[in-house]
Amino acid sequence: MGVTGLLLCGFLVAHLAGNLLLFMGAKPFNEYAHALHSQWELLAVAEFGLVVLFLAHVYLAVATTIGNYRARRDFYVLKQSKVPGRIIGANSWMFASGSVVLGFVILHLIDLRLGLRSSLQYLPETDLEAPFKNTLAAISDPISRVVYFVGVIVLGVHLSHGFASAFQSLGLNHPKYTPLIKIIGKIFGVIIAVGFASIVVFVPGMWR
Amino acid sequence: MNHAASKNLNLTLKIWRQAGPKQSGGLKTYQVSGISTDMSFLEMLDVLNEQLIASGEEPVAFDHDCREGICGTCGVVINGQAHGPDSGTTTCQLHMRRFHDGDTIVIEPWLAKAFPIVRDLIVDRSAFDRIIQAGGFVSVNTGNAPEANTTLVPHHVQQDAMNAAACIGCGACVASCKNASAMLFVSAKVSHLASLPQGQAERSKRVLNMVATMDAEHFGNCTNTGECEAACPAKIKLTNIAQLNREYMKAALLSKE
Numbered sequence: 001m002g003v004t005g006l007l008l009c010g011f012l013v014a015h016l017a018g019n020l021l022l023f024m025g026a027k028p029f030n031e032y033a034h035a036l037h038s039q040w041e042l043l044a045v046a047e048f049g050l051v052v053l054f055l056a057h058v059y060l061a062v063a064t065t066i067g068n069y070r071a072r073r074d075f076y077v078l079k080q081s082k083v084p085g086r087i088i089g090a091n092s093w094m095f096a097s098g099s100v101v102l103g104f105v106i107l108h109l110i111d112l113r114l115g116l117r118s119s120l121q122y123l124p125e126t127d128l129e130a131p132f133k134n135t136l137a138a139i140s141d142p143i144s145r146v147v148y149f150v151g152v153i154v155l156g157v158h159l160s161h162g163f164a165s166a167f168q169s170l171g172l173n174h175p176k177y178t179p180l181i182k183i184i185g186k187i188f189g190v191i192i193a194v195g196f197a198s199i200v201v202f203v204p205g206m207w208r
Numbered sequence: 209m210n211h212a213a214s215k216n217l218n219l220t221l222k223i224w225r226q227a228g229p230k231q232s233g234g235l236k237t238y239q240v241s242g243i244s245t246d247m248s249f250l251e252m253l254d255v256l257n258e259q260l261i262a263s264g265e266e267p268v269a270f271d272h273d274c275r276e277g278i279c280g281t282c283g284v285v286i287n288g289q290a291h292g293p294d295s296g297t298t299t300c301q302l303h304m305r306r307f308h309d310g311d312t313i314v315i316e317p318w319l320a321k322a323f324p325i326v327r328d329l330i331v332d333r334s335a336f337d338r339i340i341q342a343g344g345f346v347s348v349n350t351g352n353a354p355e356a357n358t359t360l361v362p363h364h365v366q367q368d369a370m371n372a373a374a375c376i377g378c379g380a381c382v383a384s385c386k387n388a389s390a391m392l393f394v395s396a397k398v399s400h401l402a403s404l405p406q407g408q409a410e411r412s413k414r415v416l417n418m419v420a421t422m423d424a425e426h427f428g429n430c431t432n433t434g435e436c437e438a439a440c441p442a443k444i445k446l447t448n449i450a451q452l453n454r455e456y457m458k459a460a461l462l463s464k465e
Contacts, residue, residue: 064429068387071428073321077222077235078314080288082295082384082438091433092386165432171457173450 001064002166004057009163009188011050012155016195022203026132033131058102065095091165097158104151111138132207140204148200156193160186217243217304220312221256223268226325229332233325235314245305249292250275250282252304253315269328275300277441280376283383284329285316290380290439298378298441318379320388322425333379335425336393340377342421343414344397346406359405372400374442381436381444387428392436394422395452396444402455412463415455 018036021029036043081087110116112135120137123130138144163185167173172181218241226233240259243252250272257267273281277298284299286292292302307313315329323331361369375396382390398415401407407414430449437446459465 064431068389068428068431071321071388071426072319072386073388074319076285076288076316076319077224078285078288078316081435082289082293083434084438091431094431161432168432168446168450169430169453171450171452171454173447175447178447 001060002169004053005162006166007053012192019199022199029132061098091161097154100154104147107147111144139200145200149197152196153193156189160189163188215245217309222314224316225328229324243304247304248300249302250300269330271330277301280378283378287314290384291441296443318383320382322427336377339418339421342417365403369400369403372396372448375444376442380439384435384439389430390422390427391430391449392444394418395448398455399448399451412459413465415459419456
């Protein structure tokens with residue numbers, strides 16, 4: 001879980017960096033997209049790697065959650081946390097938040113990787129304006145806009161526990177660095193959530 | 209002896225009653241009165257049991273032994289918290305002064321697939337014994353004790369080992385974990401012995417065998433929620449789980465055993 005999660009975090013950084021070009025307008029974004037797509041051999045390897053990582057992450061999540069559910073078996077009539085100040089934490093909702101993110105990713109892939117939404121007007125890939133226009137069409141669609149917004153906010157919550165948790169699972173715990181890793185994990189969650197959410201909130205209004 | 213702060217409590221207890229492993233159980237309500245705030249939680253249960261015996265009812269079965277927090281025998285979930293509301297204490301060290309007159313207290317046994325209920329508040333924790341049998345030991349030669357100064361252990365290493373060795377094996381970590389994971393228990397034993405020279409001979413085999421036994425006993429996986437650390441009466445730290453993960457990966461990847 002930890003290894004696949006951290007590698008997927010690396011993808012998020014690259015993906016956010018590329019997508020923030022949407023704020024710069026059509027030309028920089030299209031140039032970036034075409035530069036990316038021109039390296040199709042590398043892109044194919046990267047996409048394959050991403051699919052493997054993502055499926056491995058989902059598989060491990062389902063397998064461990066089923067195992068955990070069976071191990072717990074009985075639930076208390078009354079249960080309270082003993083962690084000071086904790087009422088409800090992101091850590092208890094990793095499977096639920098992950099499921100929401102999975103749903104969002106599926107719609108996102110249908111919208112923009114596979115181009116299967118009949119309600120969206122897609123430009124053909126040969127069109128030089130296609131990357132920007134198609135992205136704008138997807139994030140202007142009311143359903144996608146809401147799902148993307150909710151998806152990335154929940155992703156931020158997921159990361160706020162997941163990032164630091166991955167280090168612990170990999171045995172990387174140190175009195176000097178662990179407090180810092182925990183803070184970085186929270187900040188990383190906020191950056192990813194706010195960064196992607198800002199795109200669906202502001203970009204459709206900027207380039208009508 | 210009339211303690212100035214001492215007073216008597218009237219309480220409503222909702223206690224899990226279950227006649228045997230196969231029977232179904234449920235919460236049963238009891239009233240106790242005149243409970244001194246100087247009593248321990250177990251003494252309060254003793255008072256209830258005296259009351260039940262006098263009225264011809266079966267007393268509540270609960271585990272206890274030393275009653276001073278070092279044996280790890282006692283342990284119940286009190287109002288949803290393993291060993292009750294205090295941190296770093298066992299059930300026997302919990303005082304009734306932590307409660308107020310008129311309180312309702314819900315008392316449940318440890319719940320986990322690996323800890324089947326024997327009766328009422330008693331669970332079978334022999335899964336922990338089998339994990340220890342799988343590797344929680346060191347092999348030493350018989351005969352004279354070796355010269356102490358031939359094996360030097362730096363103070364901070366000795367402290368880490370001692371802190372991990374403080375685990376009393378009560379099972380509160382498993383009981384409080386949403387996944388019923390035994391990682392804190394196993395990590396305390398593995399860290400303790402891996403830190404010391406005496407534990408080096410079986411270091412790889414120990415972690416592999418103990419983790420395999422832990423999985424075979426149907427404990428859950430660790431999702432780093434930290435509930436175990438907060439519930440642990442011996443204050444075993446989560447850093448031990450990270451060390452267990454390191455020890456396991458090192459042994460799984462590099463050991464020839």
